[in-house]
Amino acid sequence: MLDRSQVIPTLLLVIAWSLTSCSSAEEKKRQVSIDGGLVGYPLHQAVAEEFKKVKSDAQISVAASGTGGGMSKFCSGQIDVVGASRPIKKEEITKCKKQGIEFVELPIALDGIAVIANRKNNFASCLSIKELNKIWSPKATNKVKNWNQVNSKFPNKPLRLYAPASDTGTFDYFTQAINKKGKASRTDYTATQNQNVLVNGIAGDDAALGYVGISYYLANRDKLQLVGVQTPEGKCETPDPPEKVANNIYKPLSRPLLIYVNKTNLDSKPAVKDFVSFYLDNSKKWVRQSGYVELTDEAYAKAKQRFVSEKTGSKFKDAKPGEPVTKYI
Structure with missing residues (x-):
């Protein structure tokens, strides 16, 4: 028979571990990570700061490793969102696919x-x-x-x-x-x-x-x-x-500036969905002061529709330089 003096501390440890695990899981759901191009970074940062005013418990990390560096992290599952100053490449799509990562492609501004x-x-x-x-x-x-x-x-x-x-x-x-x-x-x-x-x-x-x-x-x-x-x-x-x-x-x-959102994280992390929705609804306010150019109202509406439907894959991968954004949403 186990000694009560041994059982109680063990139970307390199990309970403490369970509470810590739950707390960690809940905290992760409040985290959003975005990385990518230096072009676009000021806008991501501006939106993140405004989002925190609305969702004070949100934890948004914004970094700028370059579009290529951000894509590498995104297709290996390290981040939720990647900011890109050019469309995703076919080899990057292949890398994401190998890792089981589906994504939603959204234009957010012009440059x-x-x-x-x-x-x-x-x-x-x-x-x-x-x-x-x-x-x-x-x-x-x-x-x-x-x-x-x-x-x-x-x-x-x-x-x-x-x-x-x-x-x-x-x-x-x-x-x-x-x-x-x-x-x-x-x-x-x-x-x-x-x-x-x-x-x-x-x-x-x-x-x-x-x-x-x-x-x-x-x-x-x-x-x-x-x-x-x-x-x-x-x-x-x-x-x-x-x-x-x-x-x-x-x-x-x-050219269009884009964000790519990990679909699994979009569905499993409420903060990611809330942040991207806020981004599409509000970023127009800060595009010009960040040094970029607003999309047309039609383009913003189509981007929001694509986000709501969670339509995956890339249409911009085949876009030629100089073609209008609305052609590929």
Whole structure:
């Protein structure tokens, strides 16, 4: 027969463990983790802060590992939501599928990739897609080094390039739009995930040219020269004012910003569903102050419908740069 002095402490330990487990499970249901691109991060952060005012017990963690890094975590089940500045890739869909992860794809804003030069540049006011391809094509590596090689009317001066790192969504989208293949790019340029570093580099280099998300240009327009891009219709356009992005005038460098939500967590964690619903209903208020461009009312309505129905899979994976967002919701 067991001694009562042994039984009681054992029961107390079991009860304590059970209470701790229940408490831990309940706490997990209140947690939401979002990671992904640096472009989009300010908006995720703004929405998270406002959501906490409504749901004071919510625990929202927002990080920025880059779109590629965020996708890697998402498809291995480490996070609930990934923010992306380009659509999910087919190989990422395959990775998610292998891990049994279904997702709901939701556009949340628009962004324009701004082509920028040093403030002193007074000749490259507009570049065609062909000229941008001549600059950024893999074939240009260690060959196209001077401005007059891009256009004979430009001066015979050095050309130095700055761009986001190859694991960013901005890099993926730009190379797809300009070189017709994602990640296809010359390699002899200054690269970093931190686009503020690119802005400062270009601002301090008379020979510089680069590209960044529109929010980085808008916050530093007094230091930079915004370069127009010739659209397929032959017009020279810039992403400023942002209405040109909203109305799909600035193409092919206008792009959707998206979030991908783990469907299992959407169903099993009430905080995830509440947060994403709040995001879709309210984020429009903070899009512009975060440096991005609002979707149309039609696009927001379609995104909410997709969320409510929990429709899984990606339609944007086949989207071509410059196509309107509503075509793929």
